[in-house]
Amino acid sequence: MSLLKGLFSHKLNAQKLIGNVISSSVIASKSIRVRPYCAEADLEEGEENTEATQPKGRPEHDVETSIKYLNSEAYKTTYRDAKVWEPYRRNHKGAFAPSKTRKTCVRKGVMATGNPCPICRDEYLVLHPKNVKLLDQFISPFTGEVLSYTKTGVCQKQHKNLLVAVEQAWDLGYIKMPLPTRLYDYSLYKDSSK
């Protein structure tokens, strides 16, 4: 349980961001604290009970909760106007980051790192085709394609989940897909329609 508590009050280091001009100066001055979103934190009162009933490790939430969270006051105070990955900074040995992000942040249902990626660190961010507000933050406004993990810092496992969720959202029409302009050769259809 102490592990869980540590998860909730995990402090995110929002140091000076390289390459993120937007709002970096605002965020850099203060550190961001990810808070539990709803009343579930109250469950900690009866510790012995919860430990017996709740599965060990990281709690999982459904999309509806996640969508509600993204529209809530708690979300706003946590991230302010930044995208969820903007205040995140990878920690690594040496001056240059490895070309790939880590394989996964959660191993055997337990947080396995001190600096989990932007999606793993907040359990209320659920990657799902209906969660348009979250997916939109990972799509380039210029090309309409999914941003690279080198930019967002998302771990490989969550990046894969992200690609799947975006593909599903394109398929269902929740997110607009980048499309080419199709040119028609009228002469092909002229003959067959007469």
Place this chain on the structure above:
Amino acid sequence: MLLSHLTRNLRFNSGATWCRKFSRTVLALNDTKNVSKYAMFFDKRVQHILTDITGRDEEKIYRPRYRDTAKPTYRLVTDKELEKLKSDAEEKIQKTLQIPPVLDEKPDVNVILSKDEALAEHDQFNYVFTDISYNIPHEKRTVTVREKDGTLRLATNDEHKRMIQVYFPGEGRKHYMPNMFTEKHLERLLEEGEYEYILDRACVQFDPDETDYIRVTRRVYEYIADRSDFMKLYSTRHFGAAAFFLTVQKNIDSFIAVLINSNLLHSAKSLIDVYYMVHNQEQGLPKEWSNLSDEEAIMMFAKQEAKDGSRIELALQVYKENVEREMSS
């Protein structure tokens, strides 16, 4: 269907004369059908009117889209270079506003080329042969199927499309029908008013004579007609297509009313021209049509042809009152 588990490609050398012969027989079969009203789409006057009424709201045409990643550049150019840039921009507009053809459904192909009983039970699968040589438009590519019982036939429309997708996967086109075109999700997108995106994606995903394309576009146009929401398509390539489709369906009353409300009287009259061209192919336009003013022509149409003439008359009356008010003030 267990087709195309095994596919083989076959290059036809020397112009593939025998394939052409067979595709001609397919065409001949179609000739016996009546001349479709949709064929009027390719009529030069109709084309001219449809592109004319599309409108050129340059802010809408040039709005940033995905993939236009180029930042604006500023530079000094000579008059000659400026002319060149202007003509390039014009060409680009014409490409983005090219109207997707409005067609009848493609009849299914059922042509048996040969029956070779000696080849019966040659394998457990059907074989599909695709002509993948260069410089053939995909619509004219020959795809044949050798059945297990030894018959050689032309591929059906569905098989044809799937083989084209295998060898020439188009950008943005999926090998399955995206779920957004199923009824449930299509209705949701219509309620959100994403007409242009639905139509754009349908253009990329389907061929214009495919059953699904016709189903999707028809639903969108009819939905728009019910809600008189045409101006959302103004200055897009789909405006002319919607106008033509609804004209053939004799469902243009709300379209004309919308055009009058937007002070596009001349476009309304042009659309009525198309209506007469499509439906009165023998008689042509009514007498003294060219001498009538826009208002008179629309009035005449409302009285004689329109299903819901009162609606057009009302729109016209509102328009007249607005003009009078502007004159007096």
